[in-house]
Amino acid sequence: MQERVRSAQLYEEAKKHIVGGVNSPSRSFKAVGGGAPVFMKRAEGAYFWDADGNRYIDYLAAFGPIITGHAHPHVTEAIVRAARNGTLYGTATEGEITLARMLKEAIPSMDKVRFVNSGTEAVMTTIRVARAATKRNKIVKFAGCYHGHSDLVLVAAGSGPSTLGIPDSAGIPVSIASEVITVPFNELDGLKLALERWGDDVAAVMVEPIVGNFGMVMPKPGFLEGVCRLAREAGALVIYDEVITAFRFHYGSTQTFSAAFPDLAAIEPDLTALGKIIGGGLPIGAYGGRREVMEQVAPLGPAYQAGTMAGNPASVAAGIACLEVLREPGVYARMESLATRLTGGLAESAARYGVPLTINRIVGAFSTHFCDHPVTNYDEAQDTDGELFARFFREMLERGVYLAPSKYEAWFLTTAHTDADIDATLEAAEASFKAIGQG
Numbered sequence: 341m342q343e344r345v346r347s348a349q350l351y352e353e354a355k356k357h358i359v360g361g362v363n364s365p366s367r368s369f370k371a372v373g374g375g376a377p378v379f380m381k382r383a384e385g386a387y388f389w390d391a392d393g394n395r396y397i398d399y400l401a402a403f404g405p406i407i408t409g410h411a412h413p414h415v416t417e418a419i420v421r422a423a424r425n426g427t428l429y430g431t432a433t434e435g436e437i438t439l440a441r442m443l444k445e446a447i448p449s450m451d452k453v454r455f456v457n458s459g460t461e462a463v464m465t466t467i468r469v470a471r472a473a474t475k476r477n478k479i480v481k482f483a484g485c486y487h488g489h490s491d492l493v494l495v496a497a498g499s500g501p502s503t504l505g506i507p508d509s510a511g512i513p514v515s516i517a518s519e520v521i522t523v524p525f526n527e528l529d530g531l532k533l534a535l536e537r538w539g540d541d542v543a544a545v546m547v548e549p550i551v552g553n554f555g556m557v558m559p560k561p562g563f564l565e566g567v568c569r570l571a572r573e574a575g576a577l578v579i580y581d582e583v584i585t586a587f588r589f590h591y592g593s594t595q596t597f598s599a600a601f602p603d604l605a606a607i608e609p610d611l612t613a614l615g616k617i618i619g620g621g622l623p624i625g626a627y628g629g630r631r632e633v634m635e636q637v638a639p640l641g642p643a644y645q646a647g648t649m650a651g652n653p654a655s656v657a658a659g660i661a662c663l664e665v666l667r668e669p670g671v672y673a674r675m676e677s678l679a680t681r682l683t684g685g686l687a688e689s690a691a692r693y694g695v696p697l698t699i700n701r702i703v704g705a706f707s708t709h710f711c712d713h714p715v716t717n718y719d720e721a722q723d724t725d726g727e728l729f730a731r732f733f734r735e736m737l738e739r740g741v742y743l744a745p746s747k748y749e750a751w752f753l754t755t756a757h758t759d760a761d762i763d764a765t766l767e768a769a770e771a772s773f774k775a776i777g778q779g
């Protein structure tokens with residue numbers, strides 16, 4: 341049993357000053373039995389150390405960005421070098437060109453790029469740009485996909501909002517919510533109906549091409565093609581939210597992930613939203629797309645978007661360094677091989693103790709759903725045992741393994757995880773499944 345006295349003290353103090361004691365609701369432990377979240381003090385490679393000095397193997401990876409592990413020397417050095425030269429200028433810099441070029445080379449559908457500060461901002465702006473380009477108002481999104489916390493997309497939102505039981509956030513005027521149409525993921529009938537009814541006023545269909553926010557969910561064969569075809573027939577743009585997926589499964593995005601989806605190579609969205617990994621652990625977001633669509637954006641066009649912090653030199657330097665690490669041969673294959681061994685072992689342990697478990701793995705990322713049915717859409721992801729997940733989460737935490745405190749979030753491997761980490765995690769999982777199971 342680990343002692344977390346200091347975390348408990350810090351939580352009491354934090355609650356006096358910070359709403360809910362956390363600066364992002366997904367960090368709270370509300371959905372996993374409540375109480376103090378763990379306050380981390382330091383991180384290196386695949387490990388966290390908390391305020392009481394306990395060590396954890398980290399599978400949160402900060403909800404995705406930390407793909408090279410914590411404090412990777414190449415990334416850290418780039419950040420330090422950038423900071424020494426001044427942290428923000430409010431002017432253009434050469435580093436922004438370098439990172440933009442790297443993104444464009446990896447994701448050819450992006451003729452032009454603009455940097456912002458978060459995935460939320462990136463998505464929010466793609467919607468504005470799509471509306472400007474089409475002179476239409478509505479957007480279609482898929483149930484359970486999470487696209488950040490801007491007004492239009494906090495309807496049927498997965499990830500944190502679903503975890504906390506508020507998929508439709510308060511504070512969003514009906515007039516705005518009525519501009520969003522939500523349809524089920526992985527089937528085309530809902531989308532078809534929506535476009536038949538409202539197609540004339542739909543500016544864009546937005547999708548997480550591989551879902552990361554109600555677990556990891558693959559699009560069924562033909563689904564994304566269908567989405568793009570139906571959207572374009574209706575005169576709407578296609579927005580891919582690749583905030584999680586870009587550079588997660590290979591050096592590129594879902595759009596260029598032809599090894600897994602031979603039929604996907606030809607699909608190019610009109611706009612793409614990016615974030616997380618492309619900032620190497622510092623705040624960043626980016627959006628990009630077809631030249632004529634992107635030229636709607638000020639100063640070239642009438643759609644306004646700006647940012648004091650945008651393209652800040654430290655984030656850009658960290659992003660470039662992170663992508664340089666990911667460009668090394670064999671990086672993704674190694675994460676995949678570790679993840680494959682890990683998910684294989686988790687499935688065996690769960691089965692041994694009669695714990696129902698469905699695992700969705702894609703390369704080095706996967707989700708664990710406590711259920712005995714496949715998870716291919718939001719309804720199926722909701723229909724899983726959150727109580728059992730919470731108990732598993734607590735058991736793993738006690739054994740020094742840190743998972744996201746939500747049944748909807750993924751486990752992320754990093755380039756820092758080792759075979760020994762997988763062994764230790766499987767040992768912890770064996771004991772955890774035994775504790776919660778009937779075997």
Ligand code: PMP
Pocket residue numbers: 403457458459460461463486487488489499548552553581582583584615616
């Ligand atoms: N889109 C997707 C697919 C995401 O997963 C997230 C964050 N989890 C966002 C957008 C929002 O990004 P941020 O938290 O950086 O605002």
